[in-house]
Amino acid sequence: MIIIINNTVAVIDIGSNSIRLMIAKIEGQSIKELVKELETTRMGEGLGKSGYIKPDATYKSLSVLSHYLDLIENYGAKLCSVIGTSALREASNSKDFLKKVKHKLGIEVEVISGTKEALLSAKGALYDKTPEKYLVFDLGGGSLELINKDVELVKSIQIGAVKMYEKFSDYTGYVDLDKIYNEVMKVLETNIEYNKLGLGSKEYLVGVGGTATTFAMLDQKLIQYDHNKIQEYYISNERISEITLRLNNLSLEERKKVAGMPKNREDIIVSGGGVLWALLDYLSYDGYYASDRDLLYGMIFEEISRRLNT
Incomplete structure (x- = not known):
């Protein structure tokens, strides 16, 4: 049996200030960067006072993620990992956000520890x-x-x-x-x-x-x-x-x-x-x-x- 491995991969980081995408080609144990994108979404805006992610930030984040999925498809890349950091660790409505991303875009987000x-x-x-x-x-x-x-x-x-x-x-x-x-x-x-x-x-x-x-x-x-x-x-x-x-x-x-x-x-x-x-x-x-x-x-x-x- 022949196993074909897609060496063009993509990763996404959902941060407190921005959402970032990187598409790269894996060459042995080296990385050849193909695309790097950043969109400011301010997921963490107001989090210290309100404790939750604002609706505007959620809407913008979904739009950015949808755009990134299109780019990934255009490059024929495999989406390997989507992670969430500080804002998603702290927000009281993190689970609601993760459910929306899964339901609307089919993306599983892993909220990682510090x-x-x-x-x-x-x-x-x-x-x-x-x-x-x-x-x-x-x-x-x-x-x-x-x-x-x-x-x-x-x-x-x-x-x-x-x-x-x-x-x-x-x-x-x-x-x-x-x-x-x-x-x-x-x-x-x-x-x-x-x-x-x-x-x-x-x-x-x-x-x-x-x-x-x-x-x-x-x-x-x-x-x-x-x-x-x-x-x-x-x-x-x-x-x-x-x-x-x-x-x-x-x-x-x-x-x-x-x-x-x-x-x-x-x-x-x-x-x-x-x-x-x-x-x-x-x-x-x-x-x-x-x-x-x-x-x-x-x-x-x-x-x-x-x-x-x-």
Whole structure:
């Protein structure tokens, strides 16, 4: 019997700020990226106060997922995995959302733990790297993950760019950066014992997630997203603080015109910068290396592992 395996695969990540798709070709144990899409849906908007996903976010998410299914079909890809992260972990109406997605689109969504999210992010970020040299962080809309495989540190903390914006902004775009800094420091100190981070042997800090890559774009004033210019780009905490302070003094409309600003990120980018600023200070790193190989890559590596073990 001849078994034909479809080597063109697709994975979807339903996050607090956006829904992302990646279609790739598996070549042995390597990944050839074919398509990467991101649509802002703000699943986590208002979640801290209301505790539930808003109807508008549900409607937009269903529309985005339907569009992604069309793209997957056009590429003849196999949809391997659809995961939900922070917003779907926390929302009181998560099950209702999952039922709607299953009923209308036939998609089974796996809501993963913060620990699994962290491990998948690290797996993607450390593609082609020596794990022993790296500490990885993944800053999303609703959570922050920290991974140091040497000391088996895997932490998921409820700090994110969207959450901090909603908590410390006046909704004109301006945020209280001092309050964000203090909040992040307090939460990190409460959740992580610094002397157990195992930082001594770590030569590099790798940052994944929309905030980490956006600051790499802003520092280079990139008009269009360019993987080759983002991947392994180093940005210092000094530049992060400079950019964050400058943006905080601009209106939302003015931020849209700043070179390197992605669409629909002009509101939460300052709060994200505030989290980065505090995180790097807490970890005593002068900067980080950006990576756009993240959770999506980790999901495809998981598919490769499944195939090797069957």
